[in-house]
Amino acid sequence: MKTIALLGQPNSGKSTLFNALTGSHQHVGNWPGKTVERAEGYFTYGEDLFRIVDLPGSYGLTANSAEEVVTRNFVEHGNADIVCIIVDASQLERSLYMLADFAGIERPVMLVLNMMDVAEQKGKKIDVQKIQSLLNIPVLGFTASNLEGYSKFFETLKSAIENPAKISSAKIREIALANASKTDDGKSASDGRESSPVVALEKLLDGLDFGRREKFWMVSKLLENDVLVCAEVKAAMKPDAWGKIQKVLDDEGSNGGLVTGEAKYRFISETLREVTSAAEKIAKLSRFDKIATHRIWGKFVAFFILVITLAVSMTIAVPIIMCCFGLQGVVEPLVNNALGAWPAVASFVNSVIVGGLAVTVAMVGFVFAILVTFGLMEDTGYLARSSYVFDSWLSRLGLHGKAFMPLVSGLACTGGAVCGTRVLDTRGQRLFAMVLLWSIPCGSKVAVVLFLASVFFGSAAPLFGIIYVALIFASFWLSAKLFGRKLVPVDERVGMIMELPPYHKPHWKILMKTVGRNTWEVFKKAIIVIWLISFVFWILSYSRDGLVAHSLLYRIGNFIEPFTQIFGMRWQLFISYIGGIFSKEASLGVMSVVFSSSSDAFSLIARNEAGANLGEMMRAAISLPEALAFIFASMFNVPCVLTMGTTYRETRSAKWTAAIAGYYFAISLGLAFIVYHIALWAI
Amino acid sequence: MKENQKGLIQKINGDSRFVSRVVSMGLPPSSSFLVLQNDGRSPVLLYSHDTMIAINRKECAQIDVEMA
Secondary structure, three states, rough: OOOEEEEOOOOOOOOHHHHHHOOOOOOEEEEEOOOOOEEEEEEEEEOOEEEEEEEEOOOOOOOOOOHHHHHHHHHHOOOOEEEEEEEHHHHHHHHOOOHHHHHOOOOEEEEEEEHHHHHHHOOEOOOHHHHHHHHHHOEEEEEOHHHHHHHHHHHHHHOOOOOOOOOHHHHHHHHHHHHHHHHHOOOHHHHHHOOOHHHHHHHHHOOOOOOOOOOOHHHHHHHHHOOHHHHHHHHHHHHHHHHHHHHHHHHHHOHHHHHHEEEEHHHHHHHOOOOOEEEEOOOOHHHHHHHOOOOHHHHHHHHHHHHHHHHHHHHHHHHHHHHHHHHHHHHHHHHHHHHHHHHHHHHHHHHHHHHHEEEEEEEEHHHHHHHHHHHHHHHHHHHHHHHHHHHHHOOOOOOOOOHHHHHHOOOOOOOHHHHHHOOOOOHHHHHHHHHHOOOOOOHHHHHHHHHHHHHHHHHHHHHHHHHHHHHHHHHHHHHHHHHHHOOHHHHHHHOOOHHHHHHHOOOOHHHHHHHHHHHHHHHHHHHHHHHHHHHHHHHHHHOOOOOOOHHHHHHHHHHHHHHHHHHOOOOHHHHHHHHHHHOOHHHHHHHHHHOOOOOOOHHHHHHHHHHHHHHHHHHHOHHHHHHHHHHHHHHHHOOOHHHHHOOOOOOOHHHHHHHHHHHHHHHHHHHHHHHHHHHHHHH | OOOOEEEEEEEEEEOOOHHHHHHHHHOOOEEEEEEEEEOOOOOOEEEEEOOOEEOOOHHOOOOEEEEO
């Protein structure tokens, strides 16, 4: 089996290529000891099996973030048989920086010029053969989104493996030295060369072995102040020798990175001089972009586009959801009839198997809608525009502007939005966005909170809405204090410098395949969790005669009541609060069970019946301070099992999922405690 | 600089992290760019090497340019 490392800048079409090659044969995990996502997949060509590792996207190879460290380590020390560098042919010069930064690492390499169709539309002519002969490595020009063109990819891959070719940094070195001799005024050309820091550093590095890396590559990374190379060289040398190197670097300061950077780009433009021709075009902001990037209008456009695309994708999902609940209504009586002789079994099938399935399908419908929406926005390039207009808001929390879309879609469905955080680039950013997302209420949470508020406080209910919004911002602030610094280290935060890529047509086929696969994965994980939790609830609340007083729940409830009273919740309320973890609607269902006499918390029919007189029942049984405590606890309760399930799936860390859940338990119970005691004192 | 003016990057000031970020995004010294949007408040939009790049105003102040 051969291993291919896939290396490319963001927006180069790397993930399109990866998804098209591997289909469902992919595996996402963590890099050992790192909190960075590791995506790898398998495909076969002819008789051969290939493993392909999708390296985290970055613009260059200097190790500034955790993602870039992973990419670098794998390229330098990993076990790739070939490194496949993918670049955007429509912005060849900029995109090839990755190749120039890679040059000097002695590994077999192949170059893929992606989006040749876009380049052609832009009137660019690229002579692929000539690039190949100039660089002396296998080069392929193709379009990754066109699934018919892959035979060419496989042919190039095969020849690249049979005749391994490497790319040297010698030319870049020459350019860097030539530049040095030009800029040093007053000295003769050769003096400039000799006194250049490149030569000085090369002399100081004499005698060291760099494995698969050329000496100039090491020198250029030293000049760029690369953390990994600096540490490696420092460890390999005597302290006084390192001191000399340190002195050269200190003299250069950040200028060193400019010298090498300029040389790399000059190398690219010299290579491309003869192989590309383009019609001179005058760049202008398109009429749409003028509005989409406007300080004020851009924000409206972003909301509008988000709502429209969500609405459109929901119209696909809603019929499925409706069918599902319709079927639940049909199946419940059927089960009751068929299993009439065993009421316990009928109750189990209805509330655990059927009920759990219905809830899961409904929730996964939201996940599907959000994934389609985000996929489209990312594919077309619009996501970057929305990030641009919202960056100033989110950067105050330490988040990238890209986090805006997932955070807002949290209003539709928290669990789905958790999947949507994939658009963020680093794991720290994703985790932090998830922490914030949990406090953004989805539609059903808002409905439950406002329902409770109107039951107990009538016309004062809107006031709760305002307090709720204020509390959400307060919780953002708290989360930023508690988690922000750890997850998004302050020294890794760079002011916004981002690319707004040209608009592209969406790749429907690949998009729908990827979304379909991800939705199915979420469904598989969620259904197991939901069945398990429904089962536990069912066991606890089941009693032979249907009376709550004879269920396990009642006994446990009474046992823990002294504790839950601290938060102003009698055991019935506390159990409803716990039920709210299952889903927001379930907390009302549980209430109807524990405050009335019988019926199942998760049965659709029971819920509908109870809904009618739930308000009256509650007003009779619950005091105002208790109601306040419960309402506030519900605001920051753990959103739902689906959210927990997707958070676990997306973080792949039980520790983090538990930490976030624990954090929200603490906030919601703490809030209940405060509100309850103030209310007791005031009323 | 105003909208629709062309310029050349001269020098990038700041720490190595910032320099490497700007360089790898496609704005090394001596590259030319066109200002697409500069409304005085939101980040500046540039066009360079076939793509649009947005840079915060504070970061822009760290980049020396000359008019072309």
